[in-house]
């Protein structure tokens with residue numbers, strides 16, 4: 001028996017919704033807690049599969065972990081007695097690679113499986129390895145296992161060829177307890193990079209410049225316990241903003257930092273969609289057919305690659321033809337074939353998709369090829385005529401908290417079933 005999501009399309013989304021804690025921040029902050037020998041209390045964690053996988057991994061390392069229903073995890077790092085984050089769960093997700101930075105930083109020895117996660121093209125980790133090596137570690141990959149070891153980690157200048165989120169965070173983790181100063185140039189500026197830096201600083205680290213191109217990490221002797229609240233998830237917020245507009249609805253999203261969704265708000269305004277920004281909430285109102293626009297994904301503060309897929313669904317309902325260029329991920333258009341089976345008219349050539357607007361999507365059985373593709377299928381199902389059945393929803397569960405409950409509260413006809 002496999003779980004599937006069934007959506008009765010054609011219902012406007014209206015109402016108010018609370019946005020959860022940031023997934024990509026949570027999956028970095030949890031492994032970062034291994035750097036401390038004290039107790040870290042991490043609040044506002046989203047209730048998603050990746051968080052539970054990481055909890056299991058922490059327990060395997062020997063850490064004491066408690067998790068409350070309200071999304072608070074307490075990690076006691078004093079009992080950690082292993083440097084190997086190798087497990088089946090670790091292979092399923094990308095973020096398990098943060099255990100390398102964390103364990104290497106604290107114990108000067110770490111191993112973790114080559115990361116899994118979404119199949120969105122080749123996702124090398126050469127920049128992470130380059131960073132660890134610059135700090136003095138020897139890194140080898142044997143039988144799918146990444147092993148890193150050092151007698152001593154020494155701060156160093158590190159230039160990233162690409163502003164990689166993963167490499168920036170992993171190097172920050174490894175450098176916190178190194179001797180001397182590490183400088184990361186061309187660092188990623190995503191809000192979750194800043195959140196992780198704030199968490200490290202709350203533990204006693206000395207990280208400056210997160211959120212800019214240059215991050216400086218002055219090594220400290222040890223990190224203590226702390227309390228930290230994860231920032232809101234701007235990708236989740238963006239997904240619901242897009243869903244609201246696609247269904248021609250009127251939705252207010254609470255617990256949002258409006259500047260984090262600026263790239264999405266700006267694009268939607270360009271499309272003629274009404275966006276109202278408040279201190280910690282955003283309202284999206286869309287009554288008429290939006291205009292077609294061109295979208296290019298870029299590292300933050302550009303348009304996020306994680307929202308490219310749901311955005312293409314919205315553009316399929318727009319007036320005119322849109323051109324979408326993917327510059328961050330290697331192959332993030334695999335889901336287009338599924339959308340085409342619902343009636344979308346999209347041509348993909350290499351990293352560019354030409355999306356014809358004013359299309360009426362029709363429900364059918366579709367497959368979620370990765371996490372954000374799953375979100376795109378959900379948005380498509382919400383606007384399609386008839387019933388859409390989405391399979392392979394394990395990806396969606398890795399990243400969206402209470403997705404069906406949240407959408408139902410806005411008036412969507414969505415349910416989860418077990419089917420052969």
Ligand code: UD1
Nearest residue numbers: 024094095124125126127128162164165166167328329330
């Ligand atoms: C993270 C997010 C993912 C998001 C992506 C871009 C997590 C767990 N995942 O993934 O949701 O889509 O950021 O915002 O936070 N690259 C290299 N070498 C490296 C690292 C990256 O060439 O060592 C290139 C690859 O082409 C890769 C691209 O950079 O596709 C983006 O990678 P990166 O920013 O590191 O993203 P991830 O950490 O994989």
